[in-house]
Structure formats: structure tokens, C-alpha cells
Amino acid sequence: TPLAAVSGLISVLAQHSGSMTEEQLADTLTTLQRQGERARVLVDNLLELAQLQHGHLDISLEEVAVRAAIESALASHPAPPGMQIELHMTDDATVRADARRLTQVMVTLLTNAYGSGAERVRVEGALMQKQVLIRVEDDGRGVAPELRAGLFEPFNRGPEGSGLGLALGRALIESFGGEMWHESVEPSGARFNIRLPRSGVA
Incomplete structure (x- = not known):
């Protein structure tokens, strides 16, 4: 530790x-x-x-530009030298979230990808009717099969992690009214998905 x-x-x-x-x-x-x-x-x-x-964390929901949150995460935690970052996100993708906390979640996903041995990390977003879908995908070694079932449980960790970042990240996303899940990528890699309510859409 x-x-x-x-x-x-x-x-x-x-x-x-x-x-x-x-x-x-x-x-x-x-x-x-x-x-x-x-x-x-x-x-x-x-x-x-x-x-x-316990419902004691201060969460301030507001209209957040998803691209700005991702760019803030990339600025504070840039990729290691030689790693390719691809960002595909429209400027008009906005969600109801806590801006600082959403950036915090993106930092967790990015730093996990950086530590996966990946050569490329792709961050993209898609506008849906009432939601925004955010994906962070890498071509690294992926998540070991034995860790997948409890991936978002506290202290379920790989060799480099604390086991808290993903648990906190999903809990934050759920506090915004969204959801977060993992998918394996073939032949190797991981994809983390976030779905959040679009702002200004009833």
C-alpha cells in the first residue's frame, strides 16, 4: 500500500x-x-x-459541459510520454452533474488507463435523446477476469490501485442520476462507460 x-x-x-x-x-x-x-x-x-x-458529501448539481470536464482532467493528469490520446466529444454535450466531481471521476478513469500498459486511450461521447454516453477505452492489458465481478466494490484492486477510485467514481455518477459500468475489449483492453442525464431535457 x-x-x-x-x-x-x-x-x-x-x-x-x-x-x-x-x-x-x-x-x-x-x-x-x-x-x-x-x-x-x-x-x-x-x-x-x-x-x-451516509449522505454527507456536498454535491452541487449544475449544467456541466462534458468536454470541458474531460479537458480539465487531461490538463491536470496528462498522459505519459508516447501514449496516444484521442478525444471525440462535441462541445454541446452538457449534463446535470457536479463539475468538480465529474472531473474527479474522469481523472480516475484516465489514470487507470495510463497504468494499464496501453498505447492508446480513446475518450468519446455520444448524445442520446435524454442522456449523454461517455466512454473511456484503452488497448492495455484489461481487467483480470477474477476482478470483474467486484470491480466497483471498495478495496477490490489490482496491483497498482487502492481499490477505492472506481467505487467512489460509480457512487458519484449514481449521485448525479447516472450509471457507470465496465466492458472488456478484444483482443485486449478495457472500456468504461458513463451514462448521465442531459441538462435541459425533460
Whole structure:
């Protein structure tokens, strides 16, 4: 876990910092910073999921431009070098959602795709009569069969995740009146789908 990694790195620094080269020390501190950020996200997700489940999380529904939410997520969490990002979304796709929370969900889906070993991530949207469908698809290694049934359950995780991001993401989408689900992609990859009510449509 991130907390265990942070504890281990602190022990290494305490015992060996005097004999480490500047490069080794810099690498260790960078890793410590990264694991510390992962630990912060883990704690934040855990608190927000608990608050949402008990009806205590502040959700502010408003008209949100889906493309703007996706672009905000991409700006704050850009793809790794060499990864191809395809964005196909019209400017007029708007939904009833919490703008900050929708961006948060998109960050979760994007970072999961980044960590899948994918070469390409495709984000697209489709306007339906009363809903907007958002898809995030990658050509990475996909979700292991044994994890699919409980994919959106808390602490059901792969080797790199906390097991909370998808659980919180789906709970947030449902709080907007939408739904979120996963599909496998052949020959390899994953597709996460979000369906949300269109704004201004009765």
C-alpha cells in the first residue's frame, strides 16, 4: 500500500541517507513524494466514499459541459510520454452533474488507463435523446477476469490501485442520476462507460 511504501522509504533514508549518492537520494525522495501523494488520494477517497454513503458529501448539481470536464482532467493528469490520446466529444454535450466531481471521476478513469500498459486511450461521447454516453477505452492489458465481478466494490484492486477510485467514481455518477459500468475489449483492453442525464431535457 502507499502508506507501507512511505514507511519503508523513510526507514531507508533513516538508515542509509549518509551513504547514498545525490542521485540515489533524489530518486528516493521523488518516490517518497509520489507514494505520499498516493496515500493522500487513498485517504481522501476513503473519506469521500464514507461521506457519500451516509449522505454527507456536498454535491452541487449544475449544467456541466462534458468536454470541458474531460479537458480539465487531461490538463491536470496528462498522459505519459508516447501514449496516444484521442478525444471525440462535441462541445454541446452538457449534463446535470457536479463539475468538480465529474472531473474527479474522469481523472480516475484516465489514470487507470495510463497504468494499464496501453498505447492508446480513446475518450468519446455520444448524445442520446435524454442522456449523454461517455466512454473511456484503452488497448492495455484489461481487467483480470477474477476482478470483474467486484470491480466497483471498495478495496477490490489490482496491483497498482487502492481499490477505492472506481467505487467512489460509480457512487458519484449514481449521485448525479447516472450509471457507470465496465466492458472488456478484444483482443485486449478495457472500456468504461458513463451514462448521465442531459441538462435541459425533460
